[in-house]
Amino acid sequence: MKRLLLLIAFISVVASSRAQMGGGAPTVTGKISGTLIDSLTRKPLDYASITLYRATGKVPLTGVVTDEKGGFKFNNLNPGSYKITVTYIGYPTKTITPVTTTPDKPDNNLGTLVLAPSASALKEIAVTGTAAMIENKVDKIVYNAEKDATVSGGNAGDVLRKVPMVAVDQDGNVSLRGSQNVRILINGRPSGAVAASTADAMKMFPADQIKSVEVITSPSAKYDAEGTGGIINIITKKKDISGVSGSISGGVGTRQNNGNANLNVNQNRLSLTGNFGTQVGWPQTSEISTGTKTTSGTVIAQQNGTSETQRHAYIGSGNLAYDFNASNSISSGIRYNTTQFSNDGSTVNTGNVGNFTQTNNQTVKFGGFDWNADFTHKFKKEGSELTFAGQWSHGINTTDLTASYTAKNPNQSTRNDGLNDEFTGQIDYVLPLNKTVKLEAGTKAISRKINSDYDIYRQLTGDVFKFDNVASNDYDYSQDVYSGYGVLSIQLKHMVGLQIGGRVENTQIDGNASSVSAGLQPFSNSYTNFVPSLAVSKSVGSNTFRLSYTKRIQRPSLQYLNPFRNTSNLQYHMMGNPGLSPEVSQSAELNYSTFIKSTIINATLYFRHTSDAIESFVTREDYTSTDASGASVIIPVNLTSFRNIGTSNSVGSSIFAQVNPVKPLTLRGNVNLFTYTPKASSSIQSAAVYDSKTYIQYNIFASGSYAFPKGFIAETFAIINAPRRTLQGKNPSFNMWVLSMNKEILKKKGKIGLNAIDPFNEDKIFASEINTGSVIQSSRFALPFRSFGVNFSWTFGKMNFNAQPKKKRGVNNDDLKQDGGQQGGQGTGTGSQR
Structure with missing residues (x-):
């Protein structure tokens, strides 16, 4: 705790001292910026291509696309x-020359640039630009x-099934490039519902609330x-333009x-933003x-x-x-969810x-809220800001199960009440040292308190249900994570960028079980992880190369x-393992991305240990x-638990491409091919069949859409995922095919559509197999x-497009996803045993 307080004090002192400084060291590099709008509607034109040349040159120096507000910027010139x-579809090419920068005035803001539609577009009165569905950015897709x-x-x-490199199986479990250890955020923040059960949270989250x-x-x-495996950040819909909309x-x-x-x-x-689904x-x-x-x-x-x-399920949220003024802003929001299902x-x-028949009746209810608040102060030095942020995630989970048997076995009734509270406090500071160097630093504390109360009642022949104090359990778990980070970003000459950073995280865990008679003993654990990161990028025109290294951890x-x-x-029992150590991975990847008119290509080679x-x-x-x-x-059973099985290596390649062979037709495809090579620890080798060979895994996505006249769109896409391998066997593969048609109505303010999922397969069959060394366990289920x-x-x-856009708040959606956000660990389950 002393180290955390010292880090907070250090950041505050640095922020205070730097706030008095007038600027960085002199530099001769500058920027050219501007905003592009339509001459008729006065609306911003997003995703227009802006290309930079020497005044007398014919070879492009670099290129960018305008953002959703029509803005563009060329830095370090x-x-x-x-x-x-x-250049923009439906508009003639516009050339601006000369555009000059000098050592005395290195920044040239061109202001608002007006682009007039072509003659054919003018005949239609209204001009609508088509924004790219996939954006290929330097550090993300x-x-x-x-x-x-x-x-x-x-x-x-x-939605996630259509995202490059992401796979979602039949149960709703999400994986990124073959790894299910993925951190899923909502608007840059963790969610208690996601931490409790990713699959259930994704099923109850309406697609119509998702912006990107x-x-x-x-x-x-x-x-x-x-x-x-990495981070998936879901951004919900929110309009930044002035006015009232919905x-x-x-x-x-x-x-x-839905x-x-x-x-x-x-x-x-x-x-003010609100939604309900x-x-x-x-x-x-x-x-x-x-x-078996x-x-x-x-x-x-x-x-x-x-x-x-x-x-x-129900889900709702609100944000204020x-x-x-230009220097100080606040925001606060709450997201509420509740789900119930029965089996x-x-x-x-x-x-x-x-030989007997078992009848199960199960009801599961879970829900809660995530409340957050942030305050941001921007200093006089451009780009320098200090942010204070906090979040409280509260979750409740109740599982009721009754199991009845026709012979030999006592009937059983169980109730599991889970309670989860997670408190997060965070400070982030951004300081541009000059026009080419930026320093980011911050500190964070997360406190998680979890209780799982599991009561079991058994009924013998001719008797009533009685409480089983040996098998029942009241379990308390706490996990505290203290961290601090620093990141230095440097923009070098010739469009070369360098980013180097380091993060230290200290984790302290305590667990206490009340059922000592069942052999459950208290435990505690603590560990400290140093997490470095390094990235080097190089841009050549519309081509970007990026080489990166990162270290990640997965807390159980x-x-x-x-x-x-x-x-x-x-016959099939489940039990956790309090002796688990955190999983640690190190990854290196080489990424290439480019855009050529409407064609986007992103290719990556990676290695993960x-x-x-x-x-x-x-x-x-x-x-x-x-x-x-x-x-x-005495009953022979198969017990499923969790182990640190040893090490694993994965070498992979993923490629995403989007092309428009003709204007109305858009083709997209993503292929992720990777290996799984486990190496079991000595304790595991003595307890199970061990196969050290390399397995090939893959995720494939392909889609095609065609825009017909008068707002009619047809699309089809297919997903093919290989069976996921583990040390002992394989989990089911997952494939699906979807057809859909949509039509714009109500003067393009409305849409109506039809969809069909696997129209020729009423049921889908999933099969898995596990070899324990002594027996083989197989399962098969058919799902409608x-x-x-x-x-x-x-x-x-x-909506008023001519109003001045609001200044960006320090911790709004976009800032969080770019500047670090607030992520919690995965140790926030609510105690469900299902």
Whole structure:
């Protein structure tokens, strides 16, 4: 704690002293900037191509595209005379020359540039530019979901399936370049719902609330070190232009139904945003089969059954922001969510445990809120600012399960109440030392308090349910993380950028279980990690090369650590492992990106080494229990727990491309090919079958869309994912095919569409297999998947595009995702044992 206070004091002193400084060292480099608008509508033109030449040159020096406000900027230019060309679809090319900068006046702001539509476009009176759906930036890839008419009516999982390098399996689990250890943020901040269950959080998040998704595979040290696979940042919709606006959207289908509403108010210095969404799923019946056999093929036990699932969810959020003046601003927001689903089914059991039928009735409720507040002060020196931010995440989880047996076994009733509170405080400071060097530093503290109260009641033959004080458990878990970072960014000559950073994170963990009679003992652990990052980039015209190195950690969450043994399934038990160490990965990658008119290409080669890799691990053992009469019995079971299995290496390559062979047709494709090479520790080698060979994995996405006249768009896309390998076996593969059609209505303010998911496959079958060395466990389940639906959306309100844009607040959505945000670890589970 002393180190944290010293770091806070140091940053405050530096901020105070630097605030009095007039500027950095003299420099001869400058910038050229401006804003592009349409001559008729006076609206900003985003994604226009701006190219820079020498005044008499014919070879481009560099190029940029305008942002959503029509702004553009060329930095680090030597004094001289230049020429700028502006190109945009439907407009003639505009040339501006000469554009000069001098040592005395190195910055040249061209102000507002007006671009007039071509003659053919003038005939149509209104001109609408088409923004890029995929942005290829130096340190990230951005998928602009709001530009994709085909995602309306779905959920966040449907959106993420279309994001380059991201895969979402049949259960909603998210992976990035093959790794499920991904840090998922919402508006740059962690979410309690995501930490509790990523799959459930993505299912209940309406797609119509999502503006864009950022993928960061090599985060700098200013980001939390959590997430060995990288960071996915979901940006929700919010209008920065003045006025009152909103939207209503929804969808009705054979699998799920949803609705969403957004309202945005931006008046002078005040900004208010709110939204609400809901999702209701139709009942779905799945067929499940799980079996255990010897390595020679003899069947030991078999389960066959069906399960019906129903789900509904609500999510809402609100944000209020106010700029006191040009130097000080505040914002505060809250996001609320609640979800409930039920699973009712029966299973026929045969084999060495006898023949009987098990009936399960399960209801799960979870929800909570994330409240945040930030204050930003901007100093007189341009780009220098100090931000104070805080967040409170609160989550509640309740699971009720009743298991009834037709013979031999006592009926069982369980209730699991989980409570999670996470408090975060953060200070960030940005200081441009001069026009080419920028320093960023910060400190952060996260405190997590989690309680899981698990009560079990058993019913013997002819008796009532009685509390089982041996098997029940009240578990308390706390995790505190203290960190500090520093990042130095340098823009060198010839469009070369250098970024070097370091982060130190200290983690302190305590766990305490009340059921000492069951052999559960208190535990504590602490460790300190140094997390360096390095990136070098080089731009040549529209081409960018980037070489980076980063180190990441993955802390085990409560579901991995909680030593309580879940025995609700008689033959297949689950239990956490409090002795887990954090997983640590080191990655190096070489990235190339370019854009040529409407063509975008992003290619990456990468290598990732992971130590203390955490994986689920199955062992075969005898378990002492009681039968329906209360007599002691020994049952052979498969126990799934978690282990640090050793190390693993992955070499991979991913490539994303978007092309427009003809103007109305857009083709996109993403291929991620990588290896999985595990090397088990000595303890694991003695406990399981160990295969050190290299496995090839892949994720493939391909889509095509065609824009017909009068606002009609048709699209199809397909996803193919290989089975995910683990040390002991493989998990199911996942494939899907989608067709959709959308039509603009209500003077282009509304859209209505139809979609079909796997129209020729009513059910989808998923199979997995695990080899423990003594037995082979296999599972197969058939899930209703074919779906047809209709969706709609409508925007309303009058927005003033001629008003001066609001000054950027210190910790708004875009600042958070660029400047580090606030990420928590994954040790925030709510204690659910399902």
